[in-house]
Amino acid sequence: MSDWSPQPQPAAPHPAVPACDEQPLFDAVPARAQWRYRPSRALWRSKALRAGALVTLLGLSGLVILALVREQTGTEGFLVGLGLAVLPVPLLMAAFRWLDRVEPGPWRNLIFAFAWGACAAALVAIIANSFATQWIATATADPTSADTIGATVIAPIVEESAKAAAVLLVFLFRRRDFTGIVDGVVVAGFTATGFAFTENILYLGNAFGEDQEFGHSGFASVTAATFFVRIVMSPFAHPLFTVLTGIGFGFAAITARRRRFRRTALPLLGLALAMGMHALWNGSGVFGPWGFYAVYAAFMVPAFGLLTWLAVWTRQRELRTVAAQLPAYAAAGWLSPAEPLALSSMRARTMARDMAGRTHGPAAARAVSEYEAFATSLAFLRHRAHRGTAGPDFVAREQELLHHLWQRKHIASPALTYAAQASGRVLLPAPAPAPAPYRDYGGYNPYRG
Known part of the structure; x- marks a missing residue:
């Protein structure tokens, strides 16, 4: 009887690279899809139909949120809030886009994320927060306690869930563009930037209305104080919260498909952390008059630095992946x-x-x-x-x-x-590039549109 016993199976080999011929063939890509790989889909799964429904939803949400904010702030307050709230938006968008330079995602995804945050998520937050706070005030007959619970419990849950919906949609329906942690950070950052933009219009517009009513002006005005806290000190607050959710989805994107529990648990963990940090930020006032500054110095600034380091490190890791593959x-x-x-x-x-x-x-x-x-x-x-x-x-x-x-x-x-x-990447001299005719391919890029 032989002494043979089954040997452990080797790991799955790395996919072989097809050799490049003088006139390479691309047999796996249908001839009609040589310029774009697009499997046939049923009508209800049509991209055009989904895009139209999404644009309609965001447009209606934008009109409703515009009317609600204008009703609360007045026309003049709305215009003042809009002018001040827009100031940090280009800086935040540029920062997130810089992180995404290695494999830049399509602008259509980022515009969707910003629009979702500014319109749909903000609308859900205003309606749900107001309803929940009023219900708690009626049930407890204590409006002050209701406001505290609404700010520290209800608002973080509602707002972070509404913003996370945008990240989830991109993760599910633009999976080819969502490949790692940086993609999660960027999509979440754009969503939160849009949400903060609308919220800042509301806060700054209300502050301006209060100044107009009581005659405040200059640096002592409520508008100036609100601008300093929300635009100067903490423009990154909402992006910081939601980026935690984006990181959870990013880890899920790089997790093997067979690990279903991990792919589900990681986004939920990121969402829970986002809610917790948001609750801590909103509840900083309960720690006394200096509670805001204590939370800002002890938690927000270190967390911002840590997440910035993680994003930059991940970007460098992407470059190393390019060099290795x-x-x-x-x-x-x-x-x-x-x-x-x-x-x-x-x-x-x-x-x-x-x-x-x-x-x-x-x-x-x-x-x-x-x-x-x-x-x-x-x-x-x-x-x-x-x-x-x-x-x-x-x-x-x-x-x-x-x-x-x-x-x-x-x-x-x-x-x-x-x-x-x-650039010194190779030591041997490279031949000077010979003039080559350029064929116009229309700038089409199905992966980075």
Whole structure:
């Protein structure tokens, strides 16, 4: 009798990279979808139908929230609040967009997130918070206690849940664009920025109305105090809360599909942390006259610093993923040996776009930018395949990305090779990029629209 016993099975091998021929074939991508991989869908799952319903919902929510805020603040207060509340919005949006530079997400997702926060989430919060506070005041016959409970318990639950809905929708219906922690941070940040924008209009407009009623002016006015607290000291408060939810969804995105409990629990944990921090912030007044400053210094500032470090570290980790995954495609002939080095450096990427723009014009610079986005998506796709989270359409998606890279290779590859050498990423001198005709592909990018 033999002494044979079953041996442990090796781990699933890393997906093989298809070799690059002189005229590569993309058999996994249907001919009609060579420019866009779009499986057929039933009418009720149509993207156009969903988009139309969503735009209608957000438009109606915007009209209702506009009427409610204007009713509470008055026309003059509304205009003053609008002018002051808009000031931090570009800065916050620019900061979150900067974090997303490695694999920039589509603007349509970010605009949706901002609109959801400013319209739908704000509308739900105003109606639900008012109803709950009035109900508690009627049930307890104690309006003061009702206001405290409403601010510290009801508002965090309602507001963070309403904002989390936007992150959940992007996670479910734009899964190809939601691939990691940075995507969760950015989507959550845009949603919370929109919510804070509408809320600041309300608070600043009411403060202006109070000043008009009692004759306050200058630095002693309620408007000035509200502006200092909400716009100067804590413009990042709402984004900070909701980013915790986004991080939970980001961890779920990089978790293997078979780990269903973890993929469900992580977003819920992030939402619970967001609610808890929001409750602590809203309830800081119960700690005495200096409670706000104590919570601000002891919790908000350190938490903001920690989350900023996490976001930046994650961005650097994304660049390391690009550097680790793309050499396999260079070995197969799809990329030049220097391209993975250039694509893993934000400085080299910028240099490649600038050089292409100077040599061949803005259209060439756009082609290089698209090439960089496709190559980054390809690296992340291969990384997810290695982790078991890529999905069953991995081959079709890989070939589609390779197809788009191939279409832009003649202009992007020399620019990136030059940038790798000029930025010191490679020591050997790179050949000067030869002038190449640029074909107009309409700037289409199905992964980064």
